[in-house]
Ligand SMILES: NC(=O)C1=CN([C@@H]2O[C@H](COP(=O)(O)OP(=O)(O)OC[C@H]3O[C@@H](n4cnc5c(N)ncnc54)[C@H](OP(=O)(O)O)[C@@H]3O)[C@@H](O)[C@H]2O)C=CC1
């Protein structure tokens with residue numbers, strides 16, 4: 011464990027007082043880890059109406075002092091982290107920022123930094139330093155080894171050193187970048203990835219059934235397991251996290267729009283059975299994204315590993331009766347064939363926008379993004395698997411209605427983000443989430459185990 015008193019070069023002679031404004035999932039996660047690390051003065055608050063309940067809830071946590079509001083936390087703390095909804099960061103910093111202690115350091119945990127930066131620059135006094143942060147994982151993932159972005163925006167070097175020392179007990183991997191770099195990377199890694207999973211969920215909901223539970227059975231093992239489990243994990247979370255990082259990040263709209271466009275264009279080629287055009291486009295995208303990618307050990311080692319985490323039972327896929335003129339092509343389809351349109355579109359989108367997902371993976375990947383590249387890699391690095399997906403896309407009508415729903419969903423999410431409408435986003439999100447709610451508990455457990463297994467296998471390489 012790091013020595014919490016090791017704060018060299020900082021002007022503080024005793025332990026710094028750490029302030030946490032916003033005691034939701036992330037605020038509490040930080041409180042738990044910083045308290046366990048031995049920090050003795052942690053001042054926290056949520057909204058004033060939650061004061062009594064929070065005091066009761068955290069009574070046993072060593073070092074924690076619950077205060078009534080952000081003014082009291084700001085006035086008394088040397089390092090303050092705002093962990094509130096991105097949508098409210100302006101309002102909250104406007105209210106409490108002017109109370110910040112002279113010479114203190116301020117950070118935000120928000121997943122999108124453009125509004126956070128604007129709020130800090132507008133409302134924090136000049137004599138306050140800004141060293142922001144962002145843990146690139148959810149509150150249930152252990153922070154050990156996960157990327158933790160640090161943004162040294164304003165203030166002396168000792169301010170960054172102090173923040174590093176305070177946060178070192180999380181044992182995350184510090185990644186240094188500017189506010190702008192942060193938003194560009196997270197648009198690539200998070201926003202468009204979430205758009206893909208949100209679209210899958212909406213599509214399945216609009217099909218009106220859980221695909222892995224239908225009596226006639228679709229295959230839901232292998233990489234389909236990742237899609238289903240991660241989709242559940244996202245919809246079991248709070249909508250505002252995804253809405254904020256998509257709607258408020260200026261780079262995110264472009265990626266999400268291109269994703270929907272890629273999916274639509276590929277789907278049209280499928281419908282028109284324009285085989286040469288579809289194959290050419292997908293192979294070109296594969297070459298652009300994967301040709302120069304590092305040939306390290308693949309993220310997903312085997313589909314068999316994934317089958318252990320499946321919500322459904324693997325079954326032989328039932329193809330539609332082949333259409334007369336496509337009898338020959340459908341005959342060569344393997345069992346469990348799937349067009350994997352969501353993945354074809356992802357790689358097409360990366361290629362079109364010249365995004366190198368492996369560069370982002372190196373710097374600042376979230377567990378979900380790592381998994382998403384893992385499935386894309388699994389499909390695209392095998393000619394056999396990619397051709398099977400393309401054959402299914404062109405000749406197998408079994409999945410076509412699902413693919414149609416997927417297109418409608420992807421365009422809907424893209425439009426919602428481009429309109430910047432939080433309320434519409436919430437309604438879309440909650441409508442889909444309510445459909446999957448009965449399966450959340452089981453799926454969450456499976457998803458956590460799956461993520462742990464995949465990350466551990468990756469680390470053991
Ligand atoms: N959850 C995740 O996976 C991650 C989230 N983040 C980011 O961290 C931030 C917090 O997320 P998370 O903890 O999950 O969200 P939560 O909704 O769980 O927590 C936010 C908390 O801040 C409270 N709050 C709102 N306004 C104030 C205020 N004026 N004073 C004090 N507290 C206030 C909220 O109250 P109320 O609910 O009543 O509004 C809520 O309790 C977000 O910006 C998110 O994008 C970053 C990394 C991962």
Ligand SMILES: O=C(O)C(=O)Cc1ccc(O)cc1
Pocket residue numbers: 120121145146147148200244251376377378379
């Ligand atoms: O891994 C993901 O993309 C998640 O969904 C969890 C998450 C959500 C918000 C963040 O700012 C960081 C991580």
